[in-house]
Amino acid sequence: MRFILVLLTLLGVSCSISTAQAGSVIKRVKEHNVVRCGSVERTGLATEAEPGGWSGLNVDVCRAIAAAVLGSSDRIEYHQYETPKDFDAVRNQQDDVYFLTGSEIDEQKLAGKLVPGPTIFVESNAVMVASTSAAHHVSDLAKESICFMIGSSVERSLTAYFGALHKNWFRRPFSEDGEMIDTYNVQNCHAIAGEITTLAKIRLDPGVNRLSSRILPEPLTTFPVIAATGTADAQWSAIVAWTVHTLINAQRPETRWYAGNAGAMPIFAPELGLDQEWQRRVLVSVGNYGDIFDRHLGKGSLLRLDRGLNANHLQGGLLLSPFLE
Numbered sequence: 001m002r003f004i005l006v007l008l009t010l011l012g013v014s015c016s017i018s019t020a021q022a023g024s025v026i027k028r029v030k031e032h033n034v035v036r037c038g039s040v041e042r043t044g045l046a047t048e049a050e051p052g053g054w055s056g057l058n059v060d061v062c063r064a065i066a067a068a069v070l071g072s073s074d075r076i077e078y079h080q081y082e083t084p085k086d087f088d089a090v091r092n093q094q095d096d097v098y099f100l101t102g103s104e105i106d107e108q109k110l111a112g113k114l115v116p117g118p119t120i121f122v123e124s125n126a127v128m129v130a131s132t133s134a135a136h137h138v139s140d141l142a143k144e145s146i147c148f149m150i151g152s153s154v155e156r157s158l159t160a161y162f163g164a165l166h167k168n169w170f171r172r173p174f175s176e177d178g179e180m181i182d183t184y185n186v187q188n189c190h191a192i193a194g195e196i197t198t199l200a201k202i203r204l205d206p207g208v209n210r211l212s213s214r215i216l217p218e219p220l221t222t223f224p225v226i227a228a229t230g231t232a233d234a235q236w237s238a239i240v241a242w243t244v245h246t247l248i249n250a251q252r253p254e255t256r257w258y259a260g261n262a263g264a265m266p267i268f269a270p271e272l273g274l275d276q277e278w279q280r281r282v283l284v285s286v287g288n289y290g291d292i293f294d295r296h297l298g299k300g301s302l303l304r305l306d307r308g309l310n311a312n313h314l315q316g317g318l319l320l321s322p323f324l325e
Contacts, residue, residue, distance in 0.1 A: 024232055024233055025093075025096055025229070025230060025232065025233040025235075025236035026069070026233060026235050026236050026239070026273060028096075029069060029070070029096055029236075030069070030070070033070060033075055034066075034070075034075050034076060034077055035062060035065050035066040035069065035070065035075060035076050035077075035096050035097065036076070036077045036078075036079065036094070036095040036096045036097075037058065037059070037061075037062035037065075037076060037077070037078050037079070037095060037096065037097040037098070037099065038078065038079035038080065038081055038089055038090070038095045038097075038098055038099070039058050039080070039081060039098065039099035039100065039225075040080065040081050040082065040100075040104065041080055041082070042056070042058075042123075042195070042197050042198075042225075043056075043197045043198060043200065043201040043303065044056055044057060044197045044200070044201075044296045044297040044301065044303050044305070045057045045058045045099070045121060045197065045225065045296070045297075046058040046059055046078065046080070046099065048080065054078035055296065056296050057120065057121055057292050057293060057296045057297060058078075058099040058120065058121075058225070059076070059078055060286045060292045060295070060296070061097075061099070061120050061227060061243075061244060061247065061286075061292070062076045062078060062097060063076055063285060063286050064243050064244075064246075064247060064282045064285060064286045065096075065097060065239070065240055065243050067278075067281045067282050067284075067285040067286070068239065068243050068274060068278045068279075068281065068282050069239060069273070069274075069278075071281065072285075073285035073286060079095060081098075081104075084108065087108045087110070090108070090110055090113060090114070091108075091110065091113055093113070093230040093232065096229070096230075096236070097227055097228070097229060097240055098114065098227075098228045098229070099120065099225055099226070099227060099228075100114075100225065100226060100228050101123065101223055101224070101225055101226075102223060102224070102226075103153060103223070105228070112231075113230065113231060114228040114229065114230065114231065115228060115229050115230070115231055115234075115237045116226050116228055117226055117227040117228050117229055117237065117240055117241050117244070118226065118227055118241050118244040118245060118248075118321065119224040119225070119226055119318075119319070120224075120225055120226065120227050120244055121224070121225040121310060122222055122223070122224055122225075122308075122309040122310050122317075122318050122319075123195055123196065123197065123222070123223055123224070123225055124195070124196045124219035124220070124221065124222045124223075124308075124309065125153060125154045125157045125193065125194070125195060125196070125219060125220040125221045125222075126193070126194070126195075126196040126199055126215050126216060126218075126219050126220060127141065127146065127158075127191050127192070127193045127199075127215070127216045127220065128184075128191060128192050128193075128194075128199040128202065128203060128213050128214065128215045128216065129141075129190065129191045129213065129214065129216060130187060130211055130212065130213055130214075131212040131213060131214050132212075133190065133191070135190070135191065135216065136216070136217075137216060137217070137218060138161060138216050138218055138220065139165055139167070141169060141190060141191050142162065142165070142167035142168065142169060143167075143168055143169065143170065144169060144170060144190040144191065145169075145170040145171075145172050145188075145189040145190050145191070146158060146169055146170070146171070146172060146189060146190065146191045146192070146193055147172045147174060147180045147183055147184050147189040147191070147192040147193070148171075148172070148173060148174070148180070148192070148193045148194070149173070149174055149175070149177070149180065149194070150173035150174060150175055153221070154193045154194055154195070154220070155173065157193075157220035157221045158193055158220060160220075160221075161220050170189075172188075172189040180192065181202055181205075181207075182207065184202075184211075185205075185206065185207030185208070185209060185211050186207065186208070186209055187209070187211070191216075193220070196215060196219070196305065197297070197303070197305070199213075199215050200215070200297075200303040200304070200305050201303065203215075204302055204303075219309075222309060222318075227240055227241070227244055235272055235273070238269075238272055239272050239273075239274065242267050242269065242272075242274075243282060244321070245265065245267075245321035245322060246265065246267065246279050246282055246283070247282070247283075247286070247288055247289040247292065248288075248289045248312070248319050248320075248321040249265040249321050249322075249323050250279075250283055250288035250289070251288040251289050251290040251291075251312055252312055252314060252323065265321070265322065265323045266279065267279060289312075289319065290307075290312075293307060293310060297310075
């Protein structure tokens with residue numbers, strides 16, 4: 001009998017711990033009055049201009065979540081994941097939102113730790129050439145030299161692309177970014193390959209020869225950056241997802257058939273701890289997705305990237321969220 005009582009007591013303790021863990025993220029966020037986000041550093045998505053001073057599309061999405069939950073978009077901390085030790089913040093669920101790619105999740109063996117949330121950016125591996133180059137498509141670079149970082153997904157993309165065309169290309173692998181960029185800027189290779197956000201940054205610095213560059217239109221591969229959350233708190237995962245969907249849908253144009261702009265998808269969800277004004281605060285604080293993109297990556301930024309695949313699906317892009325039919 002005593003054994004049964006002890007067992008029931010232990011089970012009761014176990015149930016208490018499980019109950020305490022439920023809603024742990026939202027509770028922590030409100031207790032500390034801060035939303036903690038993190039990612040690798042990517043130009044236009046997350047860049048540290050000064051110690052602790054982060055900016056970019058990822059960062060503004062983090063601010064939007066803070067505005068929804070805490071009432072202020074300023075209540076955030078942003079952390080960089082660069083080394084395997086940095087990714088311990090994901091493994092140990094120290095941060096609240098993780099902006100990651102599938103490769104980063106796989107390489108760090110994080111699939112069992114995360115809920116894969118909505119896409120916030122479609123990244124591409126692409127190729128850049130001098131503005132005076134005769135190449136207008138990647139296929140035009142057959143038998144030409146292309147600089148790339150060795151062992152990267154870009155190398156695999158180039159190999160697959162030209163393999164599918166049954167064409168050869170001249171490989172110029174590098175292990176150092178600076179050396180690769182210098183080689184391209186003096187045109188000791190005809191083209192340079194990398195993530196499109198990286199290429200946009202590279203073309204800002206034309207080097208000693210004042211090289212002008214353009215990015216070729218077709219991507220080698222595309223892959224999403226997602227807003228992932230920990231597996232312990234479904235309430236928090238839902239808040240993050242609905243916030244991202246609000247940003248995307250708020251840019252949808254209004255037509256005769258469905259609502260658009262800020263009225264595209266009103267979300268009334270008191271069960272999540274969100275008041276009736278939460279979407280208004282989000283859009284007042286950071287604008288809609290188009291505003292954020294233009295500010296950090298598009299026409300309002302130095303990078304001046306086209307929306308491309310990051311346009312709303314109604315404008316030919318891949319960004320699609322739930323909305324009222």
